[in-house]
Amino acid sequence: MPELPEVETIKRDLEKNIIGHKVIDVWYDWAKTLKPDPETFEKAVVGKKFKDINRRAKLFIFHLDSVPMVVHLKMTGRLLYRDQSDPKDQFTHAIFKLDKGKELRFADLRKFGWLKVLKDEKELENLLSEFGPEPLTEEFTLKVFENIIKKSQLKIKPLLIDQKRIAGVGNIYADESLWCAKIHPETKADKILSDQVAKLYKCIEEVLKEGIKDRGTSVDQYLDLFGRKGSHEQNLKVFRLNGDPCPRCGTIIKKIRVGGRGTHVCPACQRL
Ligand SMILES: [Zn+2]
Known part of the structure; x- marks a missing residue:
């Protein structure tokens, strides 16, 4: 399972590449990947721009405009930033089609990983409050x-x-x-x-x-x-x-x- 260093590595690259991209469309072939359900997910993210990206524990925390979205790779998930013309990646189960010919793919061999849009900051706060202190930060003394x-x-x-x-x-x-x-x-x-x-x-x-x-x-x-x-x-x-x-x-x-x-x-x- 990807742990803090793996998730942090991806997060730092997302920061440099994904911010500012607009979501044109969402594709999926495994409904459980998109939470709470694919319809709600799609409605919440299409037309929005990736505004920021953070990490807490092994979770990615995005904001698409003001919509919070969290992603957990679980056992075998991958986030892949590709050109739309790039060859398919194995085990891809969800794709954000982005502007400028790019896409963000979610691939997952075991299919335990997920992407979830949250209702508001309160729900995000509740979710994040379950974790212990974050190593490599000032709170972890x-x-x-x-x-x-x-x-x-x-x-x-x-x-x-x-x-x-x-x-x-x-x-x-x-x-x-x-x-x-x-x-x-x-x-x-x-x-x-x-x-x-x-x-x-x-x-x-x-x-x-x-x-x-x-x-x-x-x-x-x-x-x-x-x-x-x-x-x-x-x-x-x-x-x-x-x-x-x-x-x-x-x-x-x-x-x-x-x-x-x-x-x-x-x-x-x-x-x-
Ligand atoms: Zn020894």
Whole structure:
């Protein structure tokens, strides 16, 4: 699933390319992609201009004139900015036909992703209030992070990927952050010592920044706005590297399951 660095990479490119474009028409072949329903969706966006684009957690937040629209890529969604004359993209289920011969395509192999127009700012506010603090912003201080960790008896891995507690971190960057901080993913959050919490805080920010610098990780279906892969796969330390030696100590990396999720650990660096 695209996480904070992947969504941020696409968001930054959308900012440079999509703003000012007018929506001429909407096409779709999978009704569940357009929420609340295709008719409402179409009526709300056709004739409007893309005014701004933001990101919160793994969500894109657009305004078409004053209409808020949110997009979630879920497991395998892609947003692709193309010329109308470009070859079709596989798994395309919705298209914004834009002015100037362009289009914004929504492609999704698994079809869990969606685009949703909201009634007003209030509905947007309610939706966004469900998320925890946003890493890489001023609100995500060490103090805030400590409070989240110290108050929880959850294992640290499920806590890190819980969007209600911390926004934007998913399976890839949680495993990488925990390896960086030498913390076992099954450690109970409230048992982690203060200096380790501080280390983990730094690691989360570092790992996310590296991911953004490399324009995301394309281990699954992720492609950027132009259909290109990110390069962070080459810089992963443990994620999907079970069977390989740990880059820090040489011990063979293991795959375990934590909270139902495949999780990658160095059994020597990250002890329970
Ligand atoms: Zn190791």
